[in-house]
Amino acid sequence: MDKVELQNNIEKALEEIRPYLLSDGGDIALVGIENNEVKIQFQGACISCRVNQMTLKNGVEATIKKFAPQIVKVIDVTSVGEKH
Numbered sequence: 513m514d515k516v517e518l519q520n521n522i523e524k525a526l527e528e529i530r531p532y533l534l535s536d537g538g539d540i541a542l543v544g545i546e547n548n549e550v551k552i553q554f555q556g557a558c559i560s561c562r563v564n565q566m567t568l569k570n571g572v573e574a575t576i577k578k579f580a581p582q583i584v585k586v587i588d589v590t591s592v593g594e595k596h
Contacts, residue, residue, distance in 0.1 A: 515545075518580055522550055525579040529571055533558055540572065549585045550576055559590055 513521070519542070526540055533539055538558030543551040552572060558564050565588070573586040 513580070513582070518582075519545060521579040522576055522583070525576040526552075526572075528579075529575050532571070533567075536561070543589050548582050549587060550583055551587050551589045554588060554590045564588070 522542055522545065526542060530540065533556075536558070537556050538561065539555040540558065541553045541555060543553050545551070552568075554561075554564055554568075558567070561567070568586060568588050573583075576583050576586055
């Protein structure tokens with residue numbers, strides 16, 4: 513899988529979970545991909561949500577790995593200053 517195909521698959525994964533995040537007033541953005549690690553940024557209500565790390569592991573990471581099995585880790589890079 514080349515870099516473009518990998519990014520497209522990750523975007524497809526995010527599109528699959530996005531409706532659940534939007535229904536709670538949040539969203540997610542792909543920040544980058546390096547060394548089979550995906551960097552994401554939570555947005556909206558997801559920033560201050562107490563369970564966003566559970567969402568990251570059980571929802572986001574699991575879905576991304578379904579679309580792109582070579583991904584080893586998903587990292588939340590939402591700025592600490594953005595988190596309330």
